[in-house]
Amino acid sequence: GENVEQHPSTLxxxxxxxxxxxxxxxxxxxxxxxxxxxxxxxxxQLIIDIRSNVGEKKDQRIAVTLNKTAxxxxxxxxxxxxxxxxxxxxxxxxxxxxxxxxxxxxxxxxKP
Amino acid sequence: DVKVTQSSRYLVKRTGEKVFLECVxxxxxxxxxxxxxxPGLGLRLIYFSYxxxxxxxxxxxxxxxxxxxxxxxxxxxxxxxxxxxxxxxLCASNPSGGNQPQHFGDGTxxxxx
Numbered sequence: 001g002e003n004v005e006q007h008p009s010t011l012x013x014x015x016x017x018x019x020x021x022x023x024x025x026x027x028x029x030x031x032x033x034x035x036x037x038x039x040x041x042x043x044x045q046l047i048i049d050i051r052s053n054v055g056e057k058k059d060q061r062i063a064v065t066l067n068k069t070a071x072x073x074x075x076x077x078x079x080x081x082x083x084x085x086x087x088x089x090x091x092x093x094x095x096x097x098x099x100x101x102x103x104x105x106x107x108x109x110x111k112p
Numbered sequence: 113d114v115k116v117t118q119s120s121r122y123l124v125k126r127t128g129e130k131v132f133l134e135c136v137x138x139x140x141x142x143x144x145x146x147x148x149x150x151p152g153l154g155l156r157l158i159y160f161s162y163x164x165x166x167x168x169x170x171x172x173x174x175x176x177x178x179x180x181x182x183x184x185x186x187x188x189x190x191x192x193x194x195x196x197x198x199x200x201x202l203c204a205s206n207p208s209g210g211n212q213p214q215h216f217g218d219g220t221x222x223x224x225x
Contacts (some may be wrong), residue, residue: 001171009152032211043116043216044155044202051211089154095210098143098162099170104154 002027004092006103014111019080021106023090024072032093033073034100035064039086047088048075080110115139118203118217126225131190133220135203141215142208144186146170146178149200149219161186162208193224 003026013019023033031052036044050057050064050073057064061080066073077084090103119134137144143162147155147170157170159178167178175197179187186205190197200221204214 006154034213036216043218045216046213049213093211098206098208098210098212099157099160100145100155100214102155104152 002030002092002094002099002101004090004101004103006090006106008106009104010107010109012109012111013080015080015082017080019077019084019108019110021075021088021090021108022072023074023092023103024070025092025101026071027092027094028068028071029094030092030101031095033064033066034091034093035075036089036091037086038089038105044089077108080108082110082112084108085110116203116205116215116217118201118220120220121218122221122223124223124225125190125193127193127195129190129193129224131193131222131224133188133190133201133203133222135186135188135205135217136184137186137203137205137215138184139205139207139215140183141205142183143206144180145204145214146176146186146188147202147204148172149202155202158188195224198222198224 034049038044063076091100115138145160146158161180177189203217206212206214
């Protein structure tokens with residue numbers, strides 16, 4: 001089965017700095033990579049996703065990059081704000097199986 | 113907007129009890145999922161369902177069963193609760209067709225005493 005590793009487990013940045021979270025996956029057949037944000041006491045919510053036919057996707061301050069050859073993908077948050085503080089999860093999905101394999105999560109703390 | 117509703121936010125049960133966690137979605141999604149979330153372990157899949165009366169084991173099905181009698185409802189059952197099943201349980205759904213994001217409920221924090 002798929003194995004998704006996520007690093008770092010915790011990340012502390014100063015407000016305004018950038019934050020980068022990295023995930024690697026093992027199954028070359030995985031072709032869909034969503035990112036979820038979970039604020040304390042709330043449900044995980046999709047913030048951005050990427051499919052394997054593109055290498056990068058951007059949505060305002062958030063971007064995701066995908067390197068299929070190396071089997072890793074990353075979340076980039078620029079100009080971080082205190083409300084970005086949350087736990088972020090990556091996932092890898094194989095098209096025909098619809099099983100989401102989640103990373104172990106990254107707790108991001110943005111200090112004002 | 114997709115709405116996935118879990119019946120309880122917090123639940124306290126005793127060892128050996130039969131426990132039911134309920135999940136309802138209102139978007140006519142074919143697929144529904146149950147995860148448990150533990151610190152440092154991320155989300156682990158317990159069971160999922162692709163259709164009514166259909167179920168598939170996930171990665172950690174031991175000690176659990178599920179029921180899907182109607183398309184909108186997916187129930188997780190702890191046949192005989194044990195303390196190591198104390199956890200946060202998350203329900204999710206998504207439509208069929210591949211590469212569709214999952215939508216999550218608010219979670220049930222279950223404590224087994």
